[in-house]
Amino acid sequence: MPKITFKIDGKQCTAEDGQNLVEAAADNHVYIPTLCHMKGEKCLGTCRVCMVKVNGKDMAGCTLSVSEGMEVTFDTPELNDKRKALIEMLFVERNHFCPSCEKSGRCDLQALAYRFKMHIPRFRYRYPFFEVYSKVDKLMLEHNRCILCQRCVEFIRDPDTNRKIFSMRNRTNKSMIQVDYRLANKMSEEQIDKAVAICPVGAIIKKGQGFDEAYGQRKYDQHPIGYEVDGGTNSK
Amino acid sequence: MPQKITIDPVTRVEGHGKVTIRLDDAGHVEQARLHIVEFRGFERFVQGRPYWEVPVLVQRLCGICPVSHHLAGAKAVDEIVGVKPSTGTQLTKPAEKLRRLMHYGQMFQSHVLHFFYLCSPDLVFGVDGDIATRNIVGIAQAAPELATKAILMRKFGQEIIKATAGKKIHGISAVPGGIHKNLSIEERDYFLNGKDIPNIDTMIEWSAEAVAFFKDFHAKNQTWSDTFAAHNSAHMGLVSKDGGMDFYHGNLRVVDSTGRVLLDDVDYHHYLDHLGEETKSWSYMKFPFLKLQGSQDGWYRVGPLARVNVCDYIPSKLANEEYEIMRAYTHGKPNNMTMHYHWARLIETLHAAEVMKELLNDPDLQKTNLITKGTKTAEGIGVIEAPRGTLLHHYRVGADDRVTMCNLIVSTTHNNNAMNAAVTQAALDMMEGNTTITEPMMNGIEVAIRAYDPCLSCATHALGQMPLEVTLIDSKDNVLDVRVR
Ligand code: SF4
Numbered sequence A: 001m002p003k004i005t006f007k008i009d010g011k012q013c014t015a016e017d018g019q020n021l022v023e024a025a026a027d028n029h030v031y032i033p034t035l036c037h038m039k040g041e042k043c044l045g046t047c048r049v050c051m052v053k054v055n056g057k058d059m060a061g062c063t064l065s066v067s068e069g070m071e072v073t074f075d076t077p078e079l080n081d082k083r084k085a086l087i088e089m090l091f092v093e094r095n096h097f098c099p100s101c102e103k104s105g106r107c108d109l110q111a112l113a114y115r116f117k118m119h120i121p122r123f124r125y126r127y128p129f130f131e132v133y134s135k136v137d138k139l140m141l142e143h144n145r146c147i148l149c150q151r152c153v154e155f156i157r158d159p160d161t162n163r164k165i166f167s168m169r170n171r172t173n174k175s176m177i178q179v180d181y182r183l184a185n186k187m188s189e190e191q192i193d194k195a196v197a198i199c200p201v202g203a204i205i206k207k208g209q210g211f212d213e214a215y216g217q218r219k220y221d222q223h224p225i226g227y228e229v230d231g232g233t234n235s236k
Numbered sequence B: 001m002p003q004k005i006t007i008d009p010v011t012r013v014e015g016h017g018k019v020t021i022r023l024d025d026a027g028h029v030e031q032a033r034l035h036i037v038e039f040r041g042f043e044r045f046v047q048g049r050p051y052w053e054v055p056v057l058v059q060r061l062c063g064i065c066p067v068s069h070h071l072a073g074a075k076a077v078d079e080i081v082g083v084k085p086s087t088g089t090q091l092t093k094p095a096e097k098l099r100r101l102m103h104y105g106q107m108f109q110s111h112v113l114h115f116f117y118l119c120s121p122d123l124v125f126g127v128d129g130d131i132a133t134r135n136i137v138g139i140a141q142a143a144p145e146l147a148t149k150a151i152l153m154r155k156f157g158q159e160i161i162k163a164t165a166g167k168k169i170h171g172i173s174a175v176p177g178g179i180h181k182n183l184s185i186e187e188r189d190y191f192l193n194g195k196d197i198p199n200i201d202t203m204i205e206w207s208a209e210a211v212a213f214f215k216d217f218h219a220k221n222q223t224w225s226d227t228f229a230a231h232n233s234a235h236m237g238l239v240s241k242d243g244g245m246d247f248y249h250g251n252l253r254v255v256d257s258t259g260r261v262l263l264d265d266v267d268y269h270h271y272l273d274h275l276g277e278e279t280k281s282w283s284y285m286k287f288p289f290l291k292l293q294g295s296q297d298g299w300y301r302v303g304p305l306a307r308v309n310v311c312d313y314i315p316s317k318l319a320n321e322e323y324e325i326m327r328a329y330t331h332g333k334p335n336n337m338t339m340h341y342h343w344a345r346l347i348e349t350l351h352a353a354e355v356m357k358e359l360l361n362d363p364d365l366q367k368t369n370l371i372t373k374g375t376k377t378a379e380g381i382g383v384i385e386a387p388r389g390t391l392l393h394h395y396r397v398g399a400d401d402r403v404t405m406c407n408l409i410v411s412t413t414h415n416n417n418a419m420n421a422a423v424t425q426a427a428l429d430m431m432e433g434n435t436t437i438t439e440p441m442m443n444g445i446e447v448a449i450r451a452y453d454p455c456l457s458c459a460t461h462a463l464g465q466m467p468l469e470v471t472l473i474d475s476k477d478n479v480l481d482v483r484v485r
Helices: A021-027 A077-093 A108-115 A151-155 A181-185 A189-198 B051-061 B066-080 B093-125 B136-142 B144-165 B185-192 B200-220 B222-227 B268-274 B304-310 B317-329 B338-360 B416-431 B439-450
Strands: A003-008 A011-016 A051-054 A057-060 A071-073 A139-141 A166-169 A176-179 A204-206 B003-008 B017-023 B029-036 B234-239 B251-255 B261-266 B275-280 B283-290 B379-386 B389-397 B403-409 B469-474 B479-484
Touching: A011 A021, A051 A077, A077 A108, A139 A189, A151 A166, A151 A189, A189 A204, B017 B416, B017 B439, B029 B416, B051 B066, B051 B389, B051 B403, B066 B093, B066 B144, B066 B379, B066 B389, B093 B136, B093 B144, B093 B200, B093 B338, B093 B439, B136 B144, B144 B185, B144 B200, B144 B338, B185 B338, B200 B222, B200 B317, B200 B338, B222 B338, B234 B304, B234 B379, B234 B389, B251 B268, B251 B304, B261 B268, B268 B275, B268 B379, B268 B389, B283 B416, B304 B317, B304 B338, B317 B338, B416 B439
Parallel strands: A003 A071, B029 B283
Antiparallel strands: A003 A011, A051 A057, A051 A071, A139 A204, A166 A176, B003 B017, B003 B469, B017 B029, B234 B251, B251 B261, B275 B283, B379 B389, B389 B403, B469 B479
């Protein structure tokens, strides 16, 4: 794959031609936050937290491929505030109660809220009513925490039929994830563990797992999110 | 003219309460009530949550004794995952010892907080001392050494909690069937070597000094200590199989005010057979009673004084010596003197320190077999002796692992009737024959309540700030006077 050069905030970067921008940025030690994109996987473009400016337009970074001479604006007060606003919207949209969530300390949404120094969201809490979906034998779907990133929809499929186990239902603010519980009951332990791991929040939980890591040893207790990319050089 | 005096809210207790004292035409105390006016409803919103969230969620009831709720919740959900001694499956030794260390650390810091920060101003400066200095800042100025020790003792207890639970407040380590972290050698040595903080031996020494401090106070103020807000009652607490004091586990024992054993060796799983709860329109806090004696006469006390009254001995040397002295003061009979709660609390502080020392030196705490699982069940009950007394958590869980029922009887709720009795007695002691209400009188009422170290936020599952307002109302509800401080 031929190498190209492009710029992020004036910093000269190199990448493979056509490489996904979020991944290319990471290879150049620039952490563009995202809650839906997964390295090497197809772009979902659902969370928009990876927002950048290219040619004067706001765009989701994970939907872009880099090309020779491309100039990307990422770290500006305006874009950082928009990203922070998006995170705040995710918090007010459902009922995120971190103190009793087993994903606390290893939750991408919580970690980004810390990174963006979110204290009180600027938006009104909506307090929607959701029941925990618990009919599947080995997992629960905690809708109160779901950010509708759709990772589970795309990347967790029935191995025999490739059919989706998780899918989207309804539209706009009625949107929610539904589970094909027959397929879900066929999931292997490994596949359940994968679903729990790729869910960026505590929406997919394995029954009985709970708080299995000590405080101080959880993923984001040691280093903030994005540390492995930028070494903590940028707080946004 | 009949009068009603309102003390609202009560200060230096955890939470928010309000006291009304109704005087009749002649100025005699007619009735005194402690109203609990806040409501939080944890029992309802735990419903529907996955059972393993219980220990972490319910501890949010309180910022002062979260460990007690964390562990009572954990004991209940242990049973959900099939860890229940009566079925032959129990916690591993290291898991139980680590939980005990967490709990005794909590007992230590909570008792120190209560005695030194909240109560000692009344004892050092007197109930009628100058209100400007009758607080912890006044203590820091008048007795800086005492204040410094209090701060370091509290810190020690909090560091024990942090080392075992992960955080000083609202840790996450007790999980169904065990605990998810042990105590490393470095963590242990922090408490033993005295390099960074005064070590556990110093804690024992200072705790013994605290007991001596109370005994000295008592010698100088014997009449007041023995009679103020005193009233007869039954006493309830957990005791170990052989009758020893045990804060973490045991069976229920109840003795009456004369020492007659009303209940003994009661497995707390049968609490519903023995305890009833009554609601009253003027308080959000329920009124528990012994079914044996009915709602009128069946009330009892819990907490340090009750524990000293129900146990046969304290299983640590120095605390047991002090226990013997305290028991001898009432000739081996139950002690019904409300102000002696402080005495009992400090003996328990000493005991907690001694137990922490024993546990810190136990190599089991570095072991890694920390979690047990058995056959799942649909119901779990956890009872523990919290700093303020017996704490009961009861849950039922559906086949889908979500909580369907939660019943909590917290320590302060057990003491509800007793606190009302203490308020009445204090009102009789201080108000009788008076037509004007002074600040020391108001404080006297509060001193009676504070002896119980009530956590009103736990009791109503509520939280509040505590400025003080006193309203004087006649029998026709005309406000005669309002005092705000
Ligand atoms: S359940 Fe998790 S992975 Fe699935 S859409 Fe919701 S947040 Fe994303």
